[in-house]
Amino acid sequence: MEFPAVRALDGVSIAFEAGEVHGIVGENGAGKSTLMKILSGVQHATSGSILLNGQQVTLHGVRGALKLGIAMIHQELNLVDELTVAENVFLGREVTKGGLLNRAQMIEETDGILKQTHASFSATTKVGTLSIAGKQIVEIAKAVAVDASILIMDEPTAVLSEPEAESLFELIGKLKQRGTTVLYISHRLAEVCAICDRITVLRDGSWITTVEAKKANPVELAGLMVGRPITDFYPPKAPVPVSKPVLEVENVCGASLSVRAGEILGLAGLVGAGRTELAEAIIGTRPMDGGHVLVNGKKCQIRSPKEAKKHGIAYVSEDRKGLGLHLSLNVIENITMANLRSYGDVVLSRQGERSSAETWKKDLDIRAGDLEAAVSNISGGNQQKISIAKWLETKPKAIILDEPTRGVDVGAKREMYNLIQRLAAEGLACIVISSELPEIIGLCHRAVVMREGKIMGELKDEELSEEAVMRLAAGVHAA
Amino acid sequence: MKKANLLTEYGALIALALLFVINVATRGGNFLQIENLRNLVSQDAAVGVIAVGMTLVIIAGGIDLSVGSMTAMCGAVVILLVNKLASSGMGANVAILLAAVGAIAIGAIAGLLNGFVVAYGRVAAFVVTLGGLAGFRSIALVLGKGGEIRSQVSPLQDFGFGGLAIPFVKDAAGGPVLFYWSAIIFIGIALLAGFGLNRTRFGRYIVAVGANPRAAEYSAINIQTVRLAVYTILGALVGLASVLVGARMNSIGTGSAGLYYELDAIAAVVIGGTSLRGGKGRIWGTVVGVLLLTLISNMITAYHIDTNWQGLVRGIVILVAVLIQRGKKEDE
Numbered sequence A: 001m002e003f004p005a006v007r008a009l010d011g012v013s014i015a016f017e018a019g020e021v022h023g024i025v026g027e028n029g030a031g032k033s034t035l036m037k038i039l040s041g042v043q044h045a046t047s048g049s050i051l052l053n054g055q056q057v058t059l060h061g062v063r064g065a066l067k068l069g070i071a072m073i074h075q076e077l078n079l080v081d082e083l084t085v086a087e088n089v090f091l092g093r094e095v096t097k098g099g100l101l102n103r104a105q106m107i108e109e110t111d112g113i114l115k116q117t118h119a120s121f122s123a124t125t126k127v128g129t130l131s132i133a134g135k136q137i138v139e140i141a142k143a144v145a146v147d148a149s150i151l152i153m154d155e156p157t158a159v160l161s162e163p164e165a166e167s168l169f170e171l172i173g174k175l176k177q178r179g180t181t182v183l184y185i186s187h188r189l190a191e192v193c194a195i196c197d198r199i200t201v202l203r204d205g206s207w208i209t210t211v212e213a214k215k216a217n218p219v220e221l222a223g224l225m226v227g228r229p230i231t232d233f234y235p236p237k238a239p240v241p242v243s244k245p246v247l248e249v250e251n252v253c254g255a256s257l258s259v260r261a262g263e264i265l266g267l268a269g270l271v272g273a274g275r276t277e278l279a280e281a282i283i284g285t286r287p288m289d290g291g292h293v294l295v296n297g298k299k300c301q302i303r304s305p306k307e308a309k310k311h312g313i314a315y316v317s318e319d320r321k322g323l324g325l326h327l328s329l330n331v332i333e334n335i336t337m338a339n340l341r342s343y344g345d346v347v348l349s350r351q352g353e354r355s356s357a358e359t360w361k362k363d364l365d366i367r368a369g370d371l372e373a374a375v376s377n378i379s380g381g382n383q384q385k386i387s388i389a390k391w392l393e394t395k396p397k398a399i400i401l402d403e404p405t406r407g408v409d410v411g412a413k414r415e416m417y418n419l420i421q422r423l424a425a426e427g428l429a430c431i432v433i434s435s436e437l438p439e440i441i442g443l444c445h446r447a448v449v450m451r452e453g454k455i456m457g458e459l460k461d462e463e464l465s466e467e468a469v470m471r472l473a474a475g476v477h478a479a
Numbered sequence B: 001m002k003k004a005n006l007l008t009e010y011g012a013l014i015a016l017a018l019l020f021v022i023n024v025a026t027r028g029g030n031f032l033q034i035e036n037l038r039n040l041v042s043q044d045a046a047v048g049v050i051a052v053g054m055t056l057v058i059i060a061g062g063i064d065l066s067v068g069s070m071t072a073m074c075g076a077v078v079i080l081l082v083n084k085l086a087s088s089g090m091g092a093n094v095a096i097l098l099a100a101v102g103a104i105a106i107g108a109i110a111g112l113l114n115g116f117v118v119a120y121g122r123v124a125a126f127v128v129t130l131g132g133l134a135g136f137r138s139i140a141l142v143l144g145k146g147g148e149i150r151s152q153v154s155p156l157q158d159f160g161f162g163g164l165a166i167p168f169v170k171d172a173a174g175g176p177v178l179f180y181w182s183a184i185i186f187i188g189i190a191l192l193a194g195f196g197l198n199r200t201r202f203g204r205y206i207v208a209v210g211a212n213p214r215a216a217e218y219s220a221i222n223i224q225t226v227r228l229a230v231y232t233i234l235g236a237l238v239g240l241a242s243v244l245v246g247a248r249m250n251s252i253g254t255g256s257a258g259l260y261y262e263l264d265a266i267a268a269v270v271i272g273g274t275s276l277r278g279g280k281g282r283i284w285g286t287v288v289g290v291l292l293l294t295l296i297s298n299m300i301t302a303y304h305i306d307t308n309w310q311g312l313v314r315g316i317v318i319l320v321a322v323l324i325q326r327g328k329k330e331d332e
Helices: A032-039 A061-067 A085-089 A103-116 A132-145 A162-177 A189-195 A218-225 A275-282 A305-310 A320-324 A331-343 A350-363 A380-392 A410-425 A437-443 A466-474 B002-027 B034-043 B045-059 B067-087 B092-120 B125-143 B155-160 B181-199 B201-211 B213-218 B223-249 B261-271 B283-302 B307-331
Strands: A021-025 A050-052 A055-057 A070-073 A150-154 A181-185 A198-203 A206-212 A245-252 A255-260 A264-268 A292-295 A298-300 A313-316 A398-402 A429-433 A446-451 A454-460 B148-150 B163-170 B176-180 B251-253
Touching (some): A021 A032, A032 A150, A103 A132, A198 A218, A245 A429, A255 A264, A255 A429, A264 A466, A275 A398, A305 A313, A313 A380, A331 A380, A446 A466, A454 A466, B034 B163, B034 B176, B045 B181, B045 B283, B067 B092, B067 B125, B067 B148, B067 B251, B163 B181, B181 B201, B181 B223, B223 B251
Parallel strands (some): A021 A198, A070 A150
Antiparallel strands (some): A245 A292
């Protein structure tokens, strides 16, 4: 038997066998996507080599990888809605006869593949009319059509319903019989254990272990995925003063939670769990779907960030460059942006704006030499402080910080934790959305875990552990 | 590097100064005659007033192609109103004032309409105002039955050629040289808009919405209101400009009035260094742009060049201005 083998990532070697379904699991940022990008030819490895059937190969882009039989199915499907299934399957490698497209042959071949998948549509269906699951089948048909020997699937079931997922698993079984190797990336640990032959766990960019799926269980996997010691990176937690909830969210997009003055509530979950969407519904940039928000016990109508501000709710976006800041404007203009009315109903007081910005600069230790420099020239950590200052300017009662340490270096992270602690100590109700488990554990008094738009559970005090959060986030229950 | 910055930042001003020097060197006294300089400022004052409003719209991330047709429509309203009011026995000056207010109101409503569809209908500004370009001209033509509408109130033209006497200057006949109202209005509107853009809350919102509308929305700014407001302001300014056009001509040719004003106004804005992408711009640059374009057409007449070349020269000036702007982006 031949062993198509792959060596990659940090001197780590993983061997994938022909005809096996190999699960790859890890936290966000564990290195899964980097590994997959290298394997599918999107990125080049800085060191190490890839061996295919025992021979060293170099992948020249996605096309190069495809030529060698490595195909990747992305989370975001890359299909052209306006074209038919057959046209998509043969996109870029159309079969021609005498310079003209040979439609008949392409349709026939595509139908042949679709038959094996129990697809309810045909080769001449427009892709735009298909469901997400249908599109996924088209993607797979594309890979089968090029006779891929290695198929990489990134979170294929994330968008599928239960029965759709079942038929996908059936299809994976068939591919396996044909001798295709399937690399299966998923956060759904139960599913990984059920359909894979072996499972590799990655953490912090390195290989942790590869286990036989038969002997693995989701709880154990969750433990392997985290299991990082928490150092004194986080400032000690101050006790939460006894008080009534400042912000209560009831049934907004089906989720409910509340946070008190002086409390730091973590909103945990995997990327795409619906945490940002919940925050956006709270501040009115998304529909609340029938729920409502209470501030200090009073029901509020919030249809825009402007109304959210009026009720004392601030949201610091995870997308600093796109939503959080005006990159082309200067530090002063950004800091006062959400609170301009304080500087004049009509004519603005430049003096007032400047002195206010100076105060925040000192208070939050914003390292920006020139307050009139565009914020695009400032480091990530300092940009983050500016976007927080912008909202502290509005004197909020509750602040939602979405991934406050994303794209921020380690030193600045620590400062950010100190700042959040301080804000809570000053009586602000804080919600911290974070995909980094240690951050949730180390910083928050209490954590609510979301998965697929729903709240899976709440953890506090000694229940609050990385494994417990991961189990809820991945949807597995302790045995 | 420093040199390049000076050129990109003050390119239009430098070009204007350069042309000025060339004119002085070759035409000397003729060019420097106070009447000629005055004419430079007042000749395209109507386009100037519109260009100032256009600057605000473009900084807010929009565009308005309908201003030329809107000028004809508002101009038709001015003349019709003046005639009607004066014939009903009203004093000429009151009639002119009321007609002007009417034209400004009609312009504001037309601008509001543009702004409403752009802000709430979420249709691209280009498309919405392209509709206005066709529609407003059509309304003007209907009002004028396809032709010219003449004013029967002679004080209207008196206003068009009236103004404030420039002190210490006499014309050849020994009479005073007037600085036309149109030029005074143009300068006044520009100063007002410049102050509004740089020093007021609303001005800051215009920049914020143009630079990044979503970030502005997430900063608790009502971006729809800001968009609606800039188009309305531009509409009102178009109404004002139409009064200047009508007063100068004492009539409005509904098919020809305001023709290509949208292009002239946008050209002046771009030449002045305002980014077509929005979020960055300046009123004084637009004023320089208007003066530059006026000076160019002035020179073509003075040097007896076939006026058919005018379009080509303008086109080149616009392209050069945009190329210099692009250089600025790479610097940042």
